[in-house]
Amino acid sequence: MGTVSQEAIRELKALMDQVDEPLKRTFENVHQGYLTETLVRFLKAREGNVAKAHRMLLDCLNWRIQNEIDNILAKPIIPVNLYRSIRDSQLIGLSGYSREGLPVFAIGAGLSTFDKASIHYYVQSHIQINEYRDRVILPAAAKKHGKPITTCLKILDMTGLKISALSQIKLLTIISTVDDLNYPEKTNTYYIANAPYIFSACWKVVKPLLQERTRRKIRVLNGSGSQELLEIIDEASLPHFIKREGSGSGSSRHSGQGNENCFSLDHPFHWELYNYIKEQSLIREPIEPIKQGSFHVRVPDPPLERHEITATIECELHKLEHSNGLSDSVNGMKISCGDTDSD
Template sequence: MWEGLDITEKEKAAVDELKEKLGDLTQRKGFLSLTDKLLSEDHACFRYVRGYNCNVKTAFQKVAATIEWRETFAGDDYETKHPELFANLKRTYVGRALGVITDDGSALDYYDIDYFNPGATNRVDVDDIAHYHFSEIERGLKLQCDWARTNGKDYFPGFITLINAKGVGMQHAAPNAISTIKKLFGPGQDNFPENMKVCYILNTPAFFAACWKLIEPMLSKRTREKVKVLRGDFSTMEDSELPCPRELIPEPIGGKLKIARMRHFTGDKVCPLDGVLGADNMGPKKSVTVRATEEELAHIEGGLVTVRCYCLSGSITLAAKAVKDGEAPIGLLEKSIESSSGLVVIEVAKPPEGCSLEVTITNNSIIRWCNGGVDIVDV
C-alpha cells in the first residue's frame, strides 16, 4: 500500500487510528468525493495525518469539516449553474492547472499575479472566484489520480506550484486583495492538505516583501517550508536545477511551454484586448492603449460602450477615439480622473460603422504611484 512513499511507522499508525475514528463518516457523500479526488481512503487520511503532524484529533476535525465543505460549497455543479461566469473566469483568472504532469506524477499549476486587479472583486463575488480556483485544483488532482491509476501507483507527490510575481504592487496589499487571498488560502490549506509538493514564487519585485509579510501568517509552517522565493525566473537556471523539465514550465517564467495568453481579470464579458499600467508606469506620460474592433463591439446594444478604468492612486487621463485604417481618428472623449482606490466606469459613444474603438489611459502623477487598467466591457 505504501510502496515508494516515505512514510513513518508513526504516520501509518495514525492513519489507522484516523480511519477507525471516522467510522460512519466514511459513508458520507463528502468523504467519498474526497477519497475519489485523493485516490483512496488510505491516501486521503495520510494527507491529513502528515499535514497535521500525526495529531489524529486535529486531523479528524479537519476531515469532518472537509466533508461538510465538499457537500455544500464545493459540491455545487458550478460550471453547469453559471456557465457564462465560469467561462469568463476560465479565460481571465490568474491561475490554472496546466494540464501537464511530470514523470513522477506531479501536476503543475501556474499563477500570474500581474493579471489580478483587486478592483475586480468589486464586480465579482469572491465565492465565485473561489469556486473556480478550487475547480482548477480538482482538475489537477484528477490528472494526478489518473496518472497513479494508469501506472499502478497508490500515491502521487502533489502539485508543483509556479507563481509569477512580476507586476506585484501596492494594489495587491489593499484590503480587498488580502481578503480575496484569505478566501482562497484558508479553505485551500484546510481542504487540500499536503497537496503541494513545492511552490516557486518568481520575478519578485522589491515591493513583494511587504505583501509577503501579510500573506505568510496565513500559511501553515509546513506550507511555508515548501515555498521558494526568487528574484528572477527559471531562465537563468540550469536544467538540473529546475523542479521539472523545462518543456513543462510556461514561457513567461523561463520555460518552453506555450500557454494561452491570459486576460487581465475583470469578471465581466470583455473584448479580447486590454492593458494595465503597472510598476513601470511611475511618473507622467506613461500610457497604455487598448483597442476593440467593430466585430468585437457588435454584441453591445445601443449607442454607448462602457469603459472601465482602475486607478489605485493618482491621476490619469482617459482618451477614447474611433479609428479606421487610412483615416484620421475621431475623438470621442477625453477625461481626467482622480482616484484613490479602484473602479471608475465611464460611458463612451459607440464608434461609427466601420471603426474600431481605441482607448488610451495616461498616468499624470509625478510622485504618487498610479497603477491602473482599462477594459472595454459589456455590463
C-alpha cells in the same frame, strides 16, 4: 509517509470507518481510492494529532455536503464570455507535469485582477479547478505512472505585483482558507518567480509567521528561476512566463498563442475543463436548461493565524504606500496597522 506514524494512520482510518453513509460518499470523492495518502495529508495538516485531524476531516466533509461540492463540476459558469472574462482576470492554468508526474499549475499572482465578476464566481471557479485536479487530473496521472500521485506543484509569477493588490486581500484570504481547511497538503512546493521588491518586503515579515512545514514548501526563485525549475520539469512543461525569460512579457494575459499561454481559455486545459463541466451538467440535469448564476459556497472562518498574516501583509503594504508618497487608502479602503481583524 513523512513524519506521520503508521499508528496515527490506523487510528484515523478506524475513526473514519465509523462515519455515516453521506459522509462516506463524499469522502470517496476526496480520496479517489488513495485513502492512506488522504489520511496522511490531514494528519500532516494537524501536526500528526489524530483527534484534530479527525475533526478537520469531519468539518471538511460536512462543508462539502452543505455546499454540494460533489456537484460543483456540474455547475458551469455561463455564458462562455463570462467564463472567458474570469479566466482573463484569475490567471491560473496547467502548464504540464514534472518529471515525477506531478501536475504543474501556474498562477499569475501579480497580474490577476479579479475584477470581471463577483467574488462568488471566482470562488466557484477556484473550487472547480481544485475538484477537477483531484477527480480527473491526479487520477489520470497516477494511472499513467502506475503509482499514487495525489499532489501538485505550483509556480507563482509575481510579475506586475503592485501595492493595489491590497484590494484583493479579502478574496485571496477566502480562497486560501478554502484550500487550507478542505484541500490541505495538496501542493508539494510553491515556486515564487519574478518576485519584485514589494513581494520581498512582505515576505520578510510574513515568513516568520508561517508554520515550519509551510515555510519548507515555499522557494523564492532568482528571477524566473528557469534553470532551477528545469532540474525537475522538462522545458515543454514550463509555464510561458518562465520560457520567455528576458522577453519582458511576464505572465501577461494577452501574451502568446492560446496553446502556449496556459492562463488562456484557448489553452487545452481550460477548454477540456469547461467542456467537462458542461457535459456533467447535461448528464445530471438533461431536461432543464443550464441557467446563468454563480454557485454560492459558504466559506469557513479563517484560522486565527491567517488573520495575523493578512493583517501583517496589509500593514507592510501600507508602509510601502507611505514610503512611495502614495495616499493612505487603496480603492477607498483604509488600513490600520494596529488592527488585526479581517472583515
